[in-house]
Amino acid sequence: MALLVAGGAVALFTGGDDGGPFIDLPGLGNDEPETPEFAFEVRKVVPETTSATKAKELIDPARKVADQVKAVLDTLYVQGFVEPDAWGDFGAIEQTFDDDARAQAETDLDALTLGAAGAETYSFLQPERGVLVVDVLTDEGDAPVQALAFASFTGLAEGPDGAFTQIQSKASFFLHKVDGEWRIYSYRVDRKDRPAEAPATSTPAGSPSEAAS
Amino acid sequence: MIRKVLALVLALSAWVGGTVVGSIGAAPTASSVPLLKMGRAHAEFAPALDGSEPIFILVLGSDSRPGTPVERGLADSIHILGINPAKHRGTLLGFPRDSYVPLSTGGTNKINAAMPQGGPEAMVATVENLTGIELDYWALTGFGGLTQAVEQIGGLTINLPTQLVGYDTTFPAGKQRLAGRDALQVARTRKSLTNGDFGRSENQQRLMIAALGQFRFEFAKDPNRLFVWLGAGLRNVETTLSIGELSELAFTAMQVKTTNVTNVVVPGTVGSAGGISIVNISSSASQLYADLKADGYILPKALGQG
Numbered sequence: 001m002a003l004l005v006a007g008g009a010v011a012l013f014t015g016g017d018d019g020g021p022f023i024d025l026p027g028l029g030n031d032e033p034e035t036p037e038f039a040f041e042v043r044k045v046v047p048e049t050t051s052a053t054k055a056k057e058l059i060d061p062a063r064k065v066a067d068q069v070k071a072v073l074d075t076l077y078v079q080g081f082v083e084p085d086a087w088g089d090f091g092a093i094e095q096t097f098d099d100d101a102r103a104q105a106e107t108d109l110d111a112l113t114l115g116a117a118g119a120e121t122y123s124f125l126q127p128e129r130g131v132l133v134v135d136v137l138t139d140e141g142d143a144p145v146q147a148l149a150f151a152s153f154t155g156l157a158e159g160p161d162g163a164f165t166q167i168q169s170k171a172s173f174f175l176h177k178v179d180g181e182w183r184i185y186s187y188r189v190d191r192k193d194r195p196a197e198a199p200a201t202s203t204p205a206g207s208p209s210e211a212a213s
Numbered sequence: 214m215i216r217k218v219l220a221l222v223l224a225l226s227a228w229v230g231g232t233v234v235g236s237i238g239a240a241p242t243a244s245s246v247p248l249l250k251m252g253r254a255h256a257e258f259a260p261a262l263d264g265s266e267p268i269f270i271l272v273l274g275s276d277s278r279p280g281t282p283v284e285r286g287l288a289d290s291i292h293i294l295g296i297n298p299a300k301h302r303g304t305l306l307g308f309p310r311d312s313y314v315p316l317s318t319g320g321t322n323k324i325n326a327a328m329p330q331g332g333p334e335a336m337v338a339t340v341e342n343l344t345g346i347e348l349d350y351w352a353l354t355g356f357g358g359l360t361q362a363v364e365q366i367g368g369l370t371i372n373l374p375t376q377l378v379g380y381d382t383t384f385p386a387g388k389q390r391l392a393g394r395d396a397l398q399v400a401r402t403r404k405s406l407t408n409g410d411f412g413r414s415e416n417q418q419r420l421m422i423a424a425l426g427q428f429r430f431e432f433a434k435d436p437n438r439l440f441v442w443l444g445a446g447l448r449n450v451e452t453t454l455s456i457g458e459l460s461e462l463a464f465t466a467m468q469v470k471t472t473n474v475t476n477v478v479v480p481g482t483v484g485s486a487g488g489i490s491i492v493n494i495s496s497s498a499s500q501l502y503a504d505l506k507a508d509g510y511i512l513p514k515a516l517g518q519g
Contacts, residue, residue, distance in 0.1 A: 048440040050447035050456065137440045137456065140447065145456050148437055172436045176457060186464065188436070 038082045038127040039074050040151065042066050046135045053142050062136035065144045068182050069134050069175055072096050076184075077153055080113030081167065082127055087118035098176070098183040111189045114157070114167065125157040125167065126199075147175045147182065156196060166196040267509020268465070270294045271337055271351040272305075272421070274359070274400065275328065283355040283451065288328040288336050290400065290417050293346060296469060297509035303469045304510040305421060306501060307414035307478040313491040314343050323491060343494075344502040350462075358449035359400065360393035365445035369396050371423040377416070378405040396420060410492060411478050418476035426471040428463075439463060475511050475518075477501065 045066040047058035079092040086092035090106045093113065097105045109116050114125065130153045137146040153169040171189040175182045274290025275283040291308040310325040317338030318330040324343075327335040333351045341348055354362070363369050368390045377384040379398040384391075391399060399416055406412035431438040443459060480495040504511045 046437075048437075048444050050444045052448065135437050135440055137443065139456055146440070146460065148440060150436075174436070174439075174460075 033084070033124045035083050035085075036126055038078050038130060040070050040077070040130040040132045040153075042070050042134060043131045044133045046133070048135055048137045049142065050138060051140045051142055053138075058136075058138055058142055061138075061142075061144055062134075065136045065147055065182070066132070066134035066149075069147045069149050069173075070132055072175065072182050072184070073132065073149060073151055073173065076112070077127075077130065077151075077169075081125055081153065081155055081169070084119060084122075084124065087114050087122070088116045096184055098178050098185045101183075101185050101187075105184075105187075108189070111191050112187075121159060122157040122165070123160050125155045127153070127155045128166075129154045145176065149173045149175065156199065157193075162198075164196040164198050165193050168192040168194075268296045268298065268350070268462075269346055269348045269505075269509070270296075271333075271340055271348045273328070273333060273336055273351060273353040274417070275353060275355040276325075277355045279355075279357040281355075283353055283358065284332040285329050286355060287325040289325055290414075291324060291336070291340070292414070292418065292421070293340065293344070293348070293505065294421075295346075295505050295509040295511075296465060298465050298468065300508070300510070301468045301470065301473055302510040303466075303474040304505055305418045305474065305476040306505055306511070307418055307476070308340070308494075309410035309414055309478065309481060309492040311410055311483075311490060311492040312479070312481065312494050313484075313486055314339065314494065317342060323489075344506070346502060346506045352450065354450045356397055356401075360397050362445045362449040363391065363393035363396045365448070366427075366442055368392055369420065369423055370427055371396075371399065371419055373399075373416075373419070377402060409483070411481075414478040415476065418478075422471050422474050422476060425466060425469065425474065429467055429470070432467060473510075475513055475516065477511060477516055 042063075045059065045062050047055045047062040049055050049058060073096075076093050076096045079086040079089075083092070088109070090109055094102050094105070105112060114122060130151070132152075133150040135148040136144050137148070139145045149172070151169070151171045151173065153167075153171075155167045157165045157167050159165065169189060169191055171187060173184050174186040175184050177183070270293070272290070272292040272294050273288045275286035276289040277283045277286025287310070289310045291310060291312075293306045293308075294303060295306070296303045308324055310323065312324040313321060314324050315321050316324070316327045316330065316335070318327055318335050324336075324339060327339040331338075333353050337348050337351055340346070370388060370390050372388045373384055373386050375386050377399060379395075379402045382395065382398060384395070384399060400420055401413070402416070403409055403413040406416075408415075428438070428442055431442075439460065443456060443463070447456070447459070479498040479501060481492040481498070482495065484491055484493050501511060504515055
């Protein structure tokens with residue numbers, strides 16, 4: 001009996017490579033899905049001026065801001081939707097918000113991320129699309145001071161029962177600089193999830209596709 | 214020293230010339246629910262503007278012409294805007310420009326004379342002395358600022374209760390879109406009004422409330438309008454404060470429905486002093502000041518309107 005248990009344990013922790021009984025335990029076996037890569041594509045950048053300077057003259061600094069804003073939102077969406085180890089963990093995304101916004105953001109975890117119970121509901125999410133449009137507001141000296149990012153994200157989530165759900169997040173994020181870093185200070189997020197068919201070309205857990213962009 | 218702020222909505226006021234939840238459970242039952250409205254969220258984020266303490270802003274419109282510093286013109290549009298962030302209510306309390314009051318700069322004169330003598334700060338001190346209300350911010354612009362700002366936001370929709378005969382345009386009663394020059398005319402027209410300066414002050418308040426309503430509407434459809442309005446405001450209104458402070462005020466103002474804004478002009482009688490026409494503010498105005506000071510707004514029923 002002890003040998004059987006020991007043998008089972010070996011099979012469990014080795015993924016059953018020896019051809020013995022296979023027990024698929026998420027997080028332990030070699031078939032654990034790899035986390036897909038994800039990054040937003042910045043589709044459009046729009047400078048908004050408060051001075052007499054023409055907006056088109058500020059497109060280059062606005063693009064730089066857009067790249068920095070993209071990095072913040074990449075973090076938010078990777079940690080919030082793509083990285084299973086971070087699902088439900090506000091600590092993984094709190095640095096993307098300014099101090100005043102954090103308390104509110106924590107209460108909105110279900111809208112801002114896959115959800116506080118995401119790890120129990122889903123086992124994997126494959127990002128499908130992530131697009132940003134970034135407006136950059138400049139001050140009277142034409143320095144960027146605020147940004148508004150419209151984010152559109154979709155992904156296909158697979159539950160432990162094999163059912164698929166399309167996850168859609170459309171959001172507007174206002175950001176400003178805090179100690180030199182862009183941080184979200186206000187936002188509006190709409191989550192829309194709906195049942196989905198399994199992908200025609202099977203992308204089983206553990207076979208992530210290329211990054212969204 | 215008073216903090217100087219020009220809120221987005223207030224900037225327009227000043228221009229008025231004369232001022233998921235997705236399926237967290239089972240996937241097949243997914244639904245779409247907007248979880249968070251930006252205004253509400255930001256109220257949470259801005260404790261300074263979200264408390265129970267009311268905010269008071271002096272909204273000034275200068276009669277200075279283009280090329281002349283707005284702070285040295287006569288203040289022909291004078292309103293206190295009170296906001297109670299917690300209750301999402303506001304009140305506009307207007308003062309006829311001819312109100313004959315003690316000036317902070319010395320002597321008694323028409324209230325609008327304080328500005329050329331001491332700038333917006335003198336106007337603030339004069340109004341504070343008159344009302345006992347401590348003002349938090351001021352906003353100021355002139356004719357050109359109002360005109361250009363309204364143009365830059367694409368016009369302003371106003372609902373006039375009666376026909377208004379302006380300098381060269383007659384505005385029918387009802388809802389209509391005003392270009393910048395039209396907005397200035399509505400704000401400045403006085404002679405054709407039966408109640409003269411009082412009626413003009415009321416029309417200025419109508420423009421301000423229209424601006425608030427339009428901004429709320431536009432922002433709900435497209436958050437980018439915040440930047441557009443901020444840009445239009447800051448290009449046409451002087452301010453020493455940061456855009457961050459302005460947007461905080463704008464977020465605060467967005468929580469106030471136009472139906473929750475009461476507008477009233479201080480009561481008074483027309484008279485004369487030293488051969489000039491003046492307005493003597495009635496003693497009953499002191500009750501309005503006290504009411505507004507208490508919580509940042511006056512309910513319509515206190516004015517016999519509700």
